[in-house]
Amino acid sequence: MALQQPFPDLDEIITSIGAGGDRVAAIDASEGAAGNISVCVGWPMEVRRRFPIIEEIQLPQPAPHLADHIVIVTGSGRRLREIQVDPAANLGVVRISSDGTAGTLHTAPTRLSERVTSEWNSHIAVHDDTVERTGTNFHAIVHAQPPRLTYLSHIPEYADEAYLNRRLLRWEPETIVNLPAGIGFLPFMLPGSAALMTANVVSLRTHRIVLWAKHGVMARSSISVKRAVDRIEYAETGASYEYMDLLNGGRAEGLTVDELRAVVAAFDVDTTLV
Ligand SMILES: [Zn+2]
Numbered sequence: 001m002a003l004q005q006p007f008p009d010l011d012e013i014i015t016s017i018g019a020g021g022d023r024v025a026a027i028d029a030s031e032g033a034a035g036n037i038s039v040c041v042g043w044p045m046e047v048r049r050r051f052p053i054i055e056e057i058q059l060p061q062p063a064p065h066l067a068d069h070i071v072i073v074t075g076s077g078r079r080l081r082e083i084q085v086d087p088a089a090n091l092g093v094v095r096i097s098s099d100g101t102a103g104t105l106h107t108a109p110t111r112l113s114e115r116v117t118s119e120w121n122s123h124i125a126v127h128d129d130t131v132e133r134t135g136t137n138f139h140a141i142v143h144a145q146p147p148r149l150t151y152l153s154h155i156p157e158y159a160d161e162a163y164l165n166r167r168l169l170r171w172e173p174e175t176i177v178n179l180p181a182g183i184g185f186l187p188f189m190l191p192g193s194a195a196l197m198t199a200n201v202v203s204l205r206t207h208r209i210v211l212w213a214k215h216g217v218m219a220r221s222s223i224s225v226k227r228a229v230d231r232i233e234y235a236e237t238g239a240s241y242e243y244m245d246l247l248n249g250g251r252a253e254g255l256t257v258d259e260l261r262a263v264v265a266a267f268d269v270d271t272t273l274v
Pocket of ligand 1: 215
C-alpha cells in the first residue's frame, strides 16, 4: 500500500492533521493536551518556508527504514483541538538523516513547543516498522484517549484481547468491516517507556488500532489521518454500546456469531475473528 502521484503537499497534510485533531477532540478523546498525531512521508517535500527554524536532534532509537523521510508531528504539550487554528505553531517537521539515527527538526517562529510529542519513540518505532514491512510512502499515526475504551480496559475481564473483541465487535456490522483484525490489547505500561514502545510495534503489525490499558489507543493508516481517526471512532463506538449495556444490566442481544459471519461473507472481510 502506497499513495500514488499526485502526492498531497505539505499544506494538505498539515490541514489533515488539524482536521484529525479536531475530530479526536469532538469525540472527547483528547482532554487538555492528551493525544498526539504524526505523519511519515517518503517523497521529497520543501518544508523550510513554513518551518524555517532548524535544529539537529538525535532520534530516541535508530529508524533505518525512515532514512531521508519526513515526519510531521505534534509538539509536546500541544492541544489537538488547536492544531487547525494554527498548524505551524503546534507542529514540527523532522527530516530524518540518511543513516536513520538523527534528524533535523524544523519549526515555525510562532512555535508553542520546543520539543516533539512525549510519545515520539512509539511514533518513530511504528513508522519504521511499517515502512520496513510494507514499503509504504505514507503513514499516519494517531494516539488518543477515548474514555469508554479506556474505562473498559480497567475491568479485568476486558484485559483479554479475545474477550474484548468479542464484546466490542458485536454492536454494529461495520465494526468488523473496518477493523477486520480487531483491536489489539496491551497491559498497562508507563507512557513513553521502551516497554510500551516495543509491545506497541508488535501489536500494530497485526492490528490497525491497539488499546493501551488504563491509558488510551494508538491507530494507524497508510492512506490518511482521517482513516486512522475513523478506526478510533469505530472502536470507541463499540465501547460506548458495551458501556451502555453494562449500565443497563446486559439486556441487549448484540450481533450473534451467525449474524457476524453473514456480514463477513457479504462484505468479503478478511478476518479470523468469527
Ligand atoms: Zn496518552
